[in-house]
Amino acid sequence: MLSEEEALILKTAEKIGTMVGRDYWLRCAREKKSPDMLWGELLKTNLTSAGVERVSGTGLLEAALVQEGLARAGLPVLQFLTTHLSRTVIAKYGTGQQFERFVRPTCEQGKKISFCITESEAGSNTWRIRTFAKKRDGGYILNGQKTFITGARESDYLLIVARTKRYEEVEDKKDGISLFVVEANNSGISFEALNIELYSPETQYTVYFDGVELSDENLIGEVDRGVNYLFDCLNVERILIAACSIGLGEYVLRRAVEYAKQRVVFDKPIGSYQGLQFRMARAKAHLEAARSLNYNAARLFDGGGKVGAEANMAKLVASEAGLEAFEIAMQTFGGNAYDLDTDIITFYPVIRLFITAPVTNELVLSYIGRHVLGLPKSY
Ligand SMILES: Cc1cc2nc3c(=O)[nH]c(=O)nc-3n(C[C@H](O)[C@H](O)[C@H](O)COP(=O)(O)OP(=O)(O)OC[C@H]3O[C@@H](n4cnc5c(N)ncnc54)[C@H](O)[C@@H]3O)c2cc1C
16 A cells, blocks of 8 residues: 555654653643644654655655554654745745745754634634734735634644635635734734544644735735635545544554453453454454545545545544544543543543544534535535
């Protein structure tokens, strides 16, 4: 399924994740510290540039392998994901100058980008976002707010989805959406941490834009046409989330298998009891199926194909397979699963997150229903 080179990327990322380790990851989460050791190792091995064709000659598949490899070691590195999906659109639709200013530093210095699309009122209905960039001479003035933004304060740059024409003023709801990339420490940008526990060092924020002055160099591509670029972004996001779900599923399943081999109850290892064994076997099969779908989607993207259907299906199947693996891991560990120190239940928030974010599975199903099966639109 993977070439030798691709397999090496997956293995290297997993090795780095294992070396950095869950203990370090959880300590950073408790102490609200950035996992700098991890980013240092990714930089040393050039994995920070995985997926950036102009720098490393690699594509989305390689970025997905890094994401999956780290997750296979128990590290759901969401800032790798937000950085990569953001730099993909900047690299593809931005100028050469924007590439040098915002993309190259993510490869060569480990700088990070947060992706800011969600607004509390609009929710899944992105068309109804209200963050607005008003044109002025040489640039824009940005006002509004975004919520649930992963790693926003710790990131170096923000990729912001804003309206440049109000929803009420356009005939086509897709018109008037624009993408901007900006330094996170720009004046007028402030952050409020949310009380979310993912047992990960990456905090979620509400981000406020209060009269932020943007220049024309902050705009990606053409004004009002951002929706064309956004779809690329969102498909990359689905594929990376799928990679993370698969990797975490593999991690908790591996832990469950190890435990089931050595835990003896009624004089036999519990792994011999088919009530557990079959569920583990089923989870493994579903993770493998998700992996095939995901690699296929990533390869299609790298070949320049349309991947809406494939990326959505991979996200759906992978998020469900990850959760299934988590469920059987919980059952295998019995009462011990509830002890935070066993570090199994600690995976629930993040594995379950992928059913809801970056897009809910209801909207994914709705996409497949409409665009793959040709069923009528529901909303
Ligand atoms: C930990 C975390 C990290 C996140 N990180 C980021 C980030 O970095 N950047 C970012 O921009 N966002 C981020 N998000 C936001 C995330 O993408 C949204 O929470 C998600 O897209 C769902 O939107 P919502 O929460 O507004 O739910 P809502 O849109 O309010 O949906 C609520 C429920 O209604 C259902 N529903 C809504 N409409 C329909 C319909 N038409 N048909 C069927 N069901 C429907 C949904 O499926 C869902 O189950 C993050 C969220 C979390 C929790």
